[in-house]
Amino acid sequence: MEKEVILKCTKMCKSFGPTKALVDVDLVVNRGEIRGLIGENGSGKSTISSIVAGVLPYDSGNIEFLGKPHKPADMLEAQQAGISMVVQEAGTIQNLTVMANIFVGKEERFSRGLFLDKKAMKKEAQQILDEIGASHIRADDSIMRYNFEDRKLVEIARALYEKPELLIVDETTTALPHKGREVLYRLMKKQAKENRAVLFISHDMDELMDNCNAITVLRDGRLIATLNEDEMSIPKMRSLMIGREISDEYYRTDLDGSFGEEVVLKAEHLSAGEILEDFSFELHRGEILGIGGLSDCGMHDLGKAVYGAVKLLTGKVIYKDGTEIKSPAAAVSKKMGYVSKNRDIESLILSSSITSNVALPSLNKLQKGVYLSAKDEEALTNEQIKEMSIKCENGAQTVDNLSGGNKQKVVFGKWIGNKAEILILDCPTRGIDIGTKVAMYKLMYRLKQEGRSIIMISEEIPELIGMSDRIIVIRDGKLSGILERSDTLNEHSVIECML
Ligand SMILES: Nc1ncnc2c1ncn2[C@@H]1O[C@H](COP(=O)(O)OP(=O)(O)OP(=O)(O)O)[C@@H](O)[C@H]1O
Incomplete structure (x- = not known):
């Protein structure tokens, strides 16, 4: 049977100044399909989705949606045409209620004369939250009460x-806890079953294989191939994305989980956030300490607590020289770095340049008398652009304009540039393409060998097993187990500890 086309892009082009983000892209999405869109960081995936969803205009080419010309002036117009989008980072508005966030721009639907029928709004918002399996979120609560993951829901x-x-x-999936991912997969499948369509952008090969009916591959803004279900395989997808074969070995290959004896950081009886309670651990010189658990087990609060970024309810964090880490400033002064899961809000100054972001923790080092050395700042940034393969015009480009994965590389780069001795990495490879992931794991291993210490909080069990010397598993805010690196350690043993 002939497939019914829902979206047809022909020779779509988009440039940002000198950057050719999309070049003559032809993309056809059919009804009943979950179409994966893959490519390295900066290959143009979000540019396509933003254009189709009315966030960005295109320069040339042609788009038809449901058989009609499609050139939406804004997101609302695209929504009216039948296109909705969920994005990578925070897409909710602070200071509003959950229901106001759900109906933003559509409030008139509930207006009764001069008033808003808040009761009807609440009822309808709660209904949709219940329908997607997010009943724990209350429609009339302020959005600020909810964490990053719930806001995604x-x-x-x-x-x-x-x-x-x-x-x-x-x-979106990397921003969600496991349960939330399952919810999203179910909703995507329902959408396809109802003969509508999904355009699904992800770097996770397994979830792409599990959910998509076809995959379109982009490289440097060009469409390279579309694979149908019977042609899809992970090695093929990987090599089409990158343009060369890459090995299956992502993680360090040694089984030696040893590290230095010296304790560089100690957490004693920490309680913080809503759930983390009486939690203690020691981090050693040259250790990669994995922290795992279900997303809401308290591990993200732990990262913030160790960096001094949240108020401790009990306990303390002590650096090796006896200094108590009570604030991010104290942490930075002891050469500690922190990569937050909530990247855009907590780890970057989006409106500033790559250089300003990378140089921020290294300002002391870059200061010459009362002046900052612009030349040194630039050199430091260029080194990180090279080391982290940041796709950008130059260090002067504002971070806001980078692709998601490249923003993550900037966060990583700023702490590497600062020669951090202790790195607290919360979901460090979020949004990072497979080629760069391999490079990041190599870098982490090199840092370990140089005697630096890493706390790696991760929701990816293979990453925890693949990179950690020890894995601390948290369950409901408390220590549930410590697993040592060995050839018998497997996903099952970690999951058993998590649940
Ligand atoms: N507003 C902008 N101004 C300047 N350049 C931009 C802007 N938005 C995107 N770009 C550039 O366009 C290119 C494509 O970016 P895009 O966000 O589409 O990549 P992506 O494939 O989604 O990457 P990622 O996997 O990292 O999310 C990148 O080089 C990016 O820096």
């Missing part, structure tokens, strides 16, 4: 409320 509710013909999911 609110965005999903907002996107699905309209029953869009095309749902775009732009790297």
Whole structure:
């Protein structure tokens, strides 16, 4: 049977100044399909989704949606045409309630004369939250009460409320806890089963294989291939993305989980956030200490607590020289670095340049008398652009303009540039393409060998097993087990500890 086309892009082009983000892209998405869109960081995936969803205009080419010309002036217009999108980073508005976030721009639907029928709004918002399996989120609560993961679920509710013909999911899964990912997969499958369509952007090869009916590969803004279900395989997808074969070995290959005796950081009886309670551990010189658990087990709070970024309810964090780490400033002065899971809000100054972001923790080092050495700042940044393969015009480009994965590389680069001795990495490879991931793991291993210490908080069990010397598993805010690196350690043993 002939497939019914829902979206047809022909020779779509988009440039940002000298950067050719999309070059003559022809993309056809059919009804009933979950289409994966893959490519390295900066290959143009989000540019396509932003154009189709009305966030960005295109320069030339042609788009048809449901057989009609499609050139939406904004997101609302694209939504009215039948396209909704859930994005990578925070897409909710602070200071509003959950329901106001769900119905933003559509409030008139509930207006009764001069007033807003908040009761009806609440009822409808709660209904959609319940429908997507997020009943724990209350429609009339302030959005600020909810964490990053729950806010993503609110965005999903907002996107699905309209029953869009095309749902775009732009790297949302890594922001969600495991349960939330399952919810999203189920909703995507439902969308396809109802003969609508999904455009699904992800770097996770397994979830792409499990959920997509076809995969489109981009490289440097050009469409390289579209693989149908029977042609899809991980090695093929990887090599089409990167343009060369890459090995299956992502992680360090040694089984030696040894590290120095010296304790460089000690956490004693920490309680913080809503769940973390009476938690203690020691980090050693040259150790990669993995921290795992379900997303809401308290591990993200632990990262913040160790960096002095949240108020401790009990306990203390002590650096090797006896200094108590009570603030990020104290942490930075002891050469500690922190990569937050909530990258755009907590780890970057989006409106500043790559150089300003990279140089920020190294300002003391870069200061010459009362002046900052612009030349040194630039050299430091260029080194990190090279080391982390940051795709950008130059260090003067504002971080806001970088692709998601390249922003993550900037965060990593700023702490590597600062020669941090202790790195607290919360989901460090989030949004990072497979080629760069391999490079990052190599870098982490090199840092370990140089005697630096890493706390790696991760929701990816293979990453924890693949990189850690020891894995501390947290369950419901408390220590549930410590697992040592060995050839018998497997996903099952970690999961057993987590649940
Ligand atoms: N507003 C902007 N201004 C300047 N350059 C931009 C802008 N938005 C995107 N770019 C550039 O366009 C290119 C494509 O970016 P895009 O965000 O589409 O990549 P991506 O494939 O989604 O990457 P990632 O996997 O890292 O999310 C990148 O080089 C990026 O730096």
